[in-house]
Amino acid sequence: MSTVSTVPEQPGTFDRIRALESQYLLQNYARYPLLIERGRGCYVYDASGKRYLDLLAGIGVNALGHAHPRLTKVIREQAGLLLHTSNLYYHQYQGPLAERLSKVSGLERTFFCNSGAESMEGALKMIRSHGRKIHPDKYEIIALHNSFHGRTLGALSITGQEKYRRDFEPLLPGARFVPHNDIVALEQTVNDRTAGIVLEWIQGEGGINPISNEFGRKARELADRYGALLVFDEIQCGVGRPGTYFAYQLADPQVLPDIMVAAKPLACGIPLGVIVANERAAQSIGPGMHGSTFGGGPLACRVAIEFMDILEGLLPHIQQMGGYFRMKLEELAKRYKFIKEVRGRGLMIGVELSIPGKQIVLDAIEQGLLMNCTHDTVLRMLPPYIITEKEIDRGIRILNKVFKTAAKQSS
Ligand SMILES: *Cc1c(COP(=O)(O)O)cnc(C)c1O
DSSP states (O other): OGGGTTSOSSSOHHHHHHHHHHHHSOTTOOOOSOOEEEEEBTEEEETTOOEEEESSHHHHTOTTOBSOHHHHHHHHHHHTTOSOOOTTSOOSSHHHHHHHHHHHHSOOEEEEESSHHHHHHHHHHHHHHHHHHHOTTOOEEEEEBTOOOOSSHHHHHTOBOHHHHGGGOSOOTTEEEEOTTOHHHHHHHOOTTEEEEEEOSEETTTTSEEOOHHHHHHHHHHHHHTTOEEEEEOTTTOTTTTSSSSGGGGSSSOOOOSEEEEOTTTTBTBOOEEEEEOHHHHTTOOTTSOOOSSTTOHHHHHHHHHHHHHHHHHHHHHHHHHHHHHHHHHHHHHHOTTEEEEEEETTEEEEEESSOSHHHHHHHHHTTEEOEEETTTEEEEOOOTTOOHHHHHHHHHHHHHHHHHHHHHHO
């Protein structure tokens, strides 16, 4: 018993969970002081029944909020029918979901996996294999400063943020970084060795930074000129969040990638990631070259199909609510000098501050609102797509209160 003596017997659920986690979990997460017990719609609840307006939705995952009745129904039904088949056999849902993804993305072929980083790893293998077919030295990959592409070694190699990378170097050779929206730097970095260019159309972890249409177009042009694959990481900014299916569809004329990866909201909380590629890029992966045990299981795919059905009718709502939310935030920005800028598209919103955001996030939790802070000074909101004006108004009232406190403390 001596090994568990630091864990108090039953001092209340939250304390006990905290003690167990601090004793038995890898200490990689700095969690907020909140134990969530259940959720419904845009709210989550702690054990005492206190409710929190969830403007983060699991870092953009719970796209239909919590316990959506249509998702709950298909999850229940599918759990009683078939959860897993492996990819040795067919099941009913991969084909139709891939067809759906092809129609909405403008790309052709899908590979299913389980997470964002895993989809990025697959895309990196496609870039490598594509380059190698042309020349053994064609393996360089260009990505952006402040990008975030995942925590696995390959994805980290093209993540342009020192804090995520430094403990794990050396990483993959051949990664090159250029500043966000710097067309000249991009032109100077692309060469015959470039096998791929990887971009987030709107950077998420980097602080909600959209790339310009010109930059996106230039990346397309250079990828074509040098025979490189253009990859868009839509893991955070895609699948409805920007008010279009994918963020690259915001540009007019549209810039199509060769490969798009998506994950976070795709199955609304059931793990699912995808690589969607055009025919040319799809040629880089032949039989036996890639795979996944869990990827594209019947549960995740069926939930994603149900979500896509619902999403079709939700896109105008996402645009409207996004516009409304940003307008209300702009009003707050006029009132509080430490708000530097309100950015984003659709329901992917960043509020850049001139002061650190951490305490504001903690105060907001106290007041019953969840969001987070990325890049130290950018408050990030990725609310469920079903959010209403009334809920946004409530969020704004809470934010106003929290900002008022911050204004007093910083003056
Ligand atoms: C979250 C994220 C990833 C990594 O996804 P995981 O599912 O956490 O592996 C990759 N790229 C972007 C843009 C992300 O936001």
